[in-house]
Structure formats: C-alpha cells, structure tokens
Amino acid sequence: MRKYSNELKPEEIVxxxxxxxEKRVHGKLVFLILRDREGFVQxxxxxxxxxxxxxxxxxxxxxxxxxxxxxxxxxxxxxxxxIEIVPNKIIVLNKAQAxxxxxxxxxxxxxxxxxxxxxxxxxxxxxxxxxxxIRSKILNFVRDFFHKRGFVEVxxxxxxxxxxxxxxxxxxVQYFEREAFLCQSPQLYKQILMASGxxxxxxxxxxxxxxxxxxxxxxxxxxAIDCEIAFIESHVDVMKLLEELVxxxxxxxxxxxxxxxxxxxxxxxxxxxxxxxxxxxxxxEILKDLGLNIxxxxxxTTEAERKLYEYMKEEGYDLYFITDYPxxxxxxxxxxxxxxxxxxxxxxxxxxxxPFVKTRSFDLDYKGREISSGSQRIHKYEILxxxxxxxxxxxxxxxxxxxxxxxxxxxxxxxxxGIERLLMQLLNLKNIRExxxxxxxxxxxxx
RNA sequence: GUCCCGGUGGUGUAGCCCGGCCUAUCAUGCGGGACUGUCAAUCCCGCGACCCGGGUUCAAAUCCCGGCCGGGACGCCA
Numbered sequence: 001m002r003k004y005s006n007e008l009k010p011e012e013i014v015x016x017x018x019x020x021x022e023k024r025v026h027g028k029l030v031f032l033i034l035r036d037r038e039g040f041v042q043x044x045x046x047x048x049x050x051x052x053x054x055x056x057x058x059x060x061x062x063x064x065x066x067x068x069x070x071x072x073x074x075x076x077x078x079x080x081x082x083i084e085i086v087p088n089k090i091i092v093l094n095k096a097q098a099x100x101x102x103x104x105x106x107x108x109x110x111x112x113x114x115x116x117x118x119x120x121x122x123x124x125x126x127x128x129x130x131x132x133x134i135r136s137k138i139l140n141f142v143r144d145f146f147h148k149r150g151f152v153e154v155x156x157x158x159x160x161x162x163x164x165x166x167x168x169x170x171x172x173v174q175y176f177e178r179e180a181f182l183c184q185s186p187q188l189y190k191q192i193l194m195a196s197g198x199x200x201x202x203x204x205x206x207x208x209x210x211x212x213x214x215x216x217x218x219x220x221x222x223x224a225i226d227c228e229i230a231f232i233e234s235h236v237d238v239m240k241l242l243e244e245l246v247x248x249x250x251x252x253x254x255x256x257x258x259x260x261x262x263x264x265x266x267x268x269x270x271x272x273x274x275x276x277x278x279x280x281x282x283x284x285e286i287l288k289d290l291g292l293n294i295x296x297x298x299x300x301t302t303e304a305e306r307k308l309y310e311y312m313k314e315e316g317y318d319l320y321f322i323t324d325y326p327x328x329x330x331x332x333x334x335x336x337x338x339x340x341x342x343x344x345x346x347x348x349x350x351x352x353x354x355p356f357v358k359t360r361s362f363d364l365d366y367k368g369r370e371i372s373s374g375s376q377r378i379h380k381y382e383i384l385x386x387x388x389x390x391x392x393x394x395x396x397x398x399x400x401x402x403x404x405x406x407x408x409x410x411x412x413x414x415x416x417x418g419i420e421r422l423l424m425q426l427l428n429l430k431n432i433r434e435x436x437x438x439x440x441x442x443x444x445x446x447x
Numbered sequence: 448g449u450c451c452c453g454g455u456g457g458u459g460u461a462g463c464c465c466g467g468c469c470u471a472u473c474a475u476g477c478g479g480g481a482c483u484g485u486c487a488a489u490c491c492c493g494c495g496a497c498c499c500g501g502g503u504u505c506a507a508a509u510c511c512c513g514g515c516c517g518g519g520a521c522g523c524c525a
Contacts, residue, residue, distance in 0.1 A: 022486080029483035046483065063476090078484050099457035099477055099495095107487055108459045108475045113517060169524085185525055211524050212448075218524075302521070331525050373525070416525075443517085 002068075004038040008083055010075045016041065016085065017068040017093065019124065020061055021105060030058040033080075034069065035124065042084040043069055044076070049086055057090050064096035064104065064124075112431060119438060119447060130260035132437060134253060135423055139204060141252045142225055145245060146202040151227065154201045156189035158182060169210035182208035185416065188401045190228040191333065191377060194412040195404035202227040204419075214442050216431040217369065219420060221440035228414035235335065235360035235376040238413040239277070239321055242364060242372060246319060246422070247273050253426065264427055275364075276312060276320035283322050286311055297328045297356050309368030318425075322363045326356040332384075332391040335360040335376035335413070339383055347386035360413070366425040374415025381405040 003014050018036035028047035033040055045058035061067065071087035101117070102110040104124040115122040123129050143153065159175060160183045170181035186203050193201050203226045210220065225245075232238060250271040253261070261267070278286070284294050290307050294300060300308065300322075312320050327336055337358045341347050351357070361375035378384045384405055388395050395402070423435040433439040438447055 022488095024485050024488055025482085026485065026488075027482040029485080031485050031488090033486080042486080044484080048483085076484090078486090080486055101457065103458055103475070105475095105487075110458060111517080114458075187525065209524070213523060214448095214519095215521085216519080299524095333525090 005034070005036050005041040006038040008041060008073045008085070010073050010083060012073045013070070013088075014073055014085065015068065015070050017066070020063050020065050020067065020096075023061065023063060025059060030055070032058060032061070032067075034067070034085075037129070039126070040080065042079045042081075043071070043087055043090070044079065044084045045087060045090075050088075054087060054090050057092060058087075061090075061092060062096055062098050064100055064121075066093040066096070067091060068093055112433060116433060116439065116444065117447070123437075126263050128434075130257075130263045131423065131427060131429070131434060134257045134260050134427070135419070135435070137257050138249055138253065138423070139419070141249060141256075142204065142245070145248060146227065149200070149241075151200045151202045152198050154190070154193060154198070154203050155205065156183070156186040156203060158206075169212075171208050171210045184209050185224075186226050187331075187333070187416075188398075190226055190414060191412065192401060192404040194228055194230045194379075195407070195409045199230045200227070212442055216433075217421075217424075219432055219436065219439055219441055221436075223419045223436075225417040225419060226414065228412060230410040230412045232376060232411055232413050235323070235362055235374065235413055238374050238376065238415055239323070239362055239364075242374060242415050242417070243273075243275050243319075243321075245417075246364065246366075246372075247271060247275075249422070250426065266427065269426060270318055272316045272318070276315065276317040277323060278320065279324045280322055280326065281324070283308060297326050299329050305365065305370070306368045309365070312365075319364065319366050322365060323361065324358045325361045325363075327351065327359050328355040330359045330361050330375065332387045332393060333375075333377045335378050336383065336387070342380070342382050344382050344386045344389075347383055348389050351386060351390040364415075364417075366422070367428075369421065369425060371421040371425060372415050372417040374413065376411070376413035379405065379409045379411050381409075 001015065002017055005016065005018070008014060008016070016034065016036065018034045020032055021035035021040060022031075022033040024031040030045040032043040032045065034043055043058070045055060047055050050058075068091040069085060069087050070089045071085040073083055073085055075082060076084045100121065102114055102121055104121055106125060106127075110122070123132070146153065159173060159180050161178075161180055170184060173180050173182060184207050186205065186207075190201055190203065204223070205226070206221060206223050208221055211218065227241070229238065229241065250269050254268050261269070283300065284296065287294055287300075287304055287307060290311060292304055292307055294304055312318075327334070336351070337360065339347055339350065341350065359375060362373065363370045364372040364374075378387060381402065384402065385395060388398060420432050420435040423429070424432050427435075429435055433441065
C-alpha cells in the first residue's frame with residue numbers, strides 16, 4: 001500500500017511514490033527530496049547501503065521524474081522533518097524531460113502567464129495546490145451547509161434560448177438548426193423553481209460571460225454558489241443566510257485548512273461578525289465625506305469600493321453589506337418598495353417617474369470588492385411585466401419565466417456568490433486567475 | 448474599448464533613457480567532473496537568448512513605425 005509523506009512512521013517498511021523535487025549528490029551519498037500531494041520526504045541513498053543499480057538510478061535521475069520507492073523509514077535528526085527513507089528499491093515510473101518549462105521549486109519565480117501555460121507544473125508547488133485544496137473544502141462545506149438547512153441541490157440548463165435576460169453578453173452556440181447561448185446565471189430558473197414547491201434550492205455551477213473585460217477581477221467562465229428561498233419576509237432574510245454562510249465558510253477554513261493556510265503564509269483569516277450593513281444612500285454619504293462624489297443612481301466605481309473598504313477597515317470590517325439600491329441600477333426582477341397598484345400601466349408610469357425608488361437589494365463586499373449580490377424578487381406578475389418594459393426588455397422572450405408568476409408564486413429571494421471572487425479575497429490573491437485551475441479570459445482558451 | 452508599461456537563453460532578470468567598448472549581466476537550469484550528511488549543498492569546466500517585419504544610421508538589444516504577444520489601471524459587467 002502506498003503511503004503519503006505525512007503518514008510515515010519510523011522502522012516501517014513503506015512504499016511511497018512521487019516526484020523528484022530536489023537532488024543533492026555528494027559523491028557516494030545522494031539525497032533525493034521526494035514530493036507527493038501531502039509534502040516532502042528525503043530519500044537517503046548511500047552507496048554502502050544499497051545495491052549498485054539503485055545507487056546508479058538515484059545518481060542519474062533528473063528533477064520532476066516520477067519514482068516509486070520501497071524502503072525503511074528511520075529517525076534521523078540530520079534529515080528534514082527528522083525522518084528519512086533508506087531505499088531497498090527505487091523504480092523510475094516515468095522520466096521527466098529537461099529542461100523544465102518552469103521551476104516548481106520556486107527558486108526562480110515565473111510570470112502568471114508562464115505558470116498558466118504550464119499549469120500542471122505550477123500546481124506542483126504546494127502554495128498553488130493549497131488554493132485548490134481550500135476551494136474543495138469550501139465547496140464540500142457549502143453543500144453540507146445547505147443540506148443541513150433543508151435546501152435541495154439543483155442543476156439548471158447550461159444551454160439557453162435567446163433573450164433570457166438583458167445585460168451581460170452571451171456566448172452563442174450552435175444548437176442543431178437554431179442559435180442558442182451558454183448560460184450566464186441560473187437566475188430565471190431558480191426563480192421558476194420557487195413556483196415548483198421545492199421551496200429552498202441551491203446550485204453550484206459554472207457560468208459564461210462574453211464580456212470583453214480584461215482585469216484581474218473578471219473571468220469569462222466563472223463558478224458560483226446560488227440559492228433561492230421562498231416565503232421570505234424581505235431581503236433581510238436572504239442577507240442573514242448569506243452572512244451565516246460566509247461567516248461559517250471562513251470559520252471552517254480557519255479550523256479545517258490550517259495546513260494549507262500555513263503554506264500560504266496566512267495565520268488566520270480575519271472575520272468580524274455581525275457584518276456591517278449600510279444602505280446605498282449611507283455609502284454615498286460616507287464617500288462624500290471621504291471626498292469622493294458619486295452621482296446618485298450610479299454604481300460605485302472601483303475607486304469608491306476601495307475607499308469604502310478603507311473606511312470599513314478602520315472599524316474592523318472586512319465584510320459589509322450595501323443595501324437598498326435605487327431601482328435604476330438593479331436588475332428588472334428586484335423587489336421594488338412601495339408599489340400599491342396592480343395595473344401594469346400605472347406601475348410603468350410610477351417607475352418611469354421614480355427611477356431612484358428603493359429596492360430590497362444588497363451587495364456583499366469583501367475587502368473592497370463585490371463577492372455576492374442578491375435581493376428579494378418581485379413575485380407579482382403585473383409588477384414584473386411593468387419592470388421588464390421599463391428596463392426595455394422584450395416581454396415575449398421571457399414567456400416561460402413569466403408563466404411561473406401567474407399560477408401561484410410565493411414571495412422569494414436569493415443570492416449569487418462568486419467562488420473565485422470569494423477565494424481571491426479570502427486568500428489575498430492578486431489575480432482572480434489564481435483561483436481557477438484553468439482560467440478562461442479574453443485571451444486565454446488553453447490549456 | 449481607452450490609457451500606461453513591457454517583450455533579452457528553459458525560467459526570472461541586467462543592459463535600452465544617452466546607438467559602437469555586447470564576443471550581452473546575474474541567478475537558476477541543463478551537460479560533464481570532484482565530493483558520505485546535504486537541506487536553494489559546495490567547488491571546477493561547459494551550454495544556452497536580444498518577439499516578428501520594415502525604417503533611420505558607417506553602426507541597432509538600444510532610436511522610429513507597424514504587427515503579434517504579455518502586464519497593469521479604468522471602462523464595460525446580474
């Protein structure tokens with residue numbers, strides 16, 4: 001049975017396999033540093049301890065070749081970690097070519113682009129694989145979190161028909177004789193499911209956005225955690241759940257990913273609970289005091305987000321909600337305050353006259369960047385039609401979505417949380433591409 | 448999409464402003480050699496590069512133009 005480098009006990013005969021991380025030759029004594037998923041172990045090959053063939057292999061083997069070693073573990077204060085393996089046998093499973101396309105030992109740094117071109121090798125660095133071990137732990141935790149609270153995990157379609165929503169650009173795909181698109185969000189489907197009686201659903205999935213942006217903060221293929229809950233009182237219920245989720249993710253990472261955090265040079269991820277909550281209006285006031293004027297009814301700029309974080313940081317908050325955005329900068333399905341009428345024309349008129357009317361909406365910012373956004377949704381058919389019209393969207397193309405609102409749609413709301421963004425802010429990554437194994441951006445389609 | 452910066456061995460860089468002392472720096476790597484306790488081993492010998500195209504000039508890694516590629520800021524963005 002193969003063992004990992006962190007499972008070795010002195011005096012055991014073990015089988016271990018991995019990559020040659022380092023090789024140090026001292027004439028008749030060779031040290032091989034073997035790397036596997038869990039760490040490193042030294043293989044000490046002394047000419048007097050092993051047969052001629054084994055010694056020759058040890059001396060000749062080049063870096064990053066894959067070997068299997070059968071040998072005896074022994075305590076040795078001179079060895080790293082205090083133990084080493086004296087091999088009975090070294091089997092070369094596969095030789096690596098030289099030179100390597102990048103240096104996995106981190107002696108010479110590599111540019112992100114070079115690293116992404118040779119991602120498998122980049123991932124041999126414990127610092128890099130730690131990011132994805134943490135990502136895996138988070139996703140496992142999130143599934144558990146939702147299941148424990150009675151949520152049903154769902155999967156909505158990746159391929160959608162035209163005109164599902166305004167806003168972001170879609171990637172077209174050929175769907176037999178028709179044109180279809182890759183989905184950009186589960187929004188409409190998770191809402192439809194609220195009319196199904198499933199009541200509380202969540203989805204962890206990949207979405208595609210054809211925006212031609214080129215920043216350290218955007219990707220064209222993203223993964224998100226989405227949820228939708230029926231029978232809420234307001235967006236505050238949704239915020240409560242999101243806060244609980246994010247807070248317990250951080251707590252969980254601190255408790256269950258200690259080793260990975262240490263490798264990444266992080267002691268403990270700071271989180272102050274409860275999260276700070278301010279309204280959009282209040283945020284604009286604060287920014288004004290900080291000398292930054294945002295025109296009412298406009299989204300916070302990158303600079304504004306940064307300034308607001310500086311302010312929040314003073315109070316000890318890395319995480320904070322911005323709530324109650326004006327209607328004009330929120331999507332059409334966002335719950336609008338103070339609509340009494342049930343007549344579509346009257347609602348349209350009202351919205352046109354009051355573009356800054358408050359909505360039951362929120363963003364969750366983490367260290368100055370938006371990681372999640374959500375809201376209570378409109379559940380009244382007439383208001384939804386009016387809102388679509390005001391936003392200039394074609395009612396006809398939302399036919400199937402709208403039908404769900406005609407025959408018993410409960411009040412509901414939800415959020416979407418970008419996993420890459422969360423991970424990036426959580427681990428202080430400089431580029432969102434670091435949080436994806438094989439990122440897709442404007443210029444990168446391979447590997 | 449706009450603006451700024453960049454492209455030098457396998458990798459990361461120095462040199463560029465102020466053209467010629469460049470037969471191009473340093474590190475790492477790679478090949479060979481010495482070495483029985485290294486831990487970025489050490490020491491000796493060797494290998495390997497100016498993104499592409501055009502221009503200016505007696506002379507271009509260096510200056511100019513175009514292209515391609517990359518980095519960053521902003522914008523766009525459910």
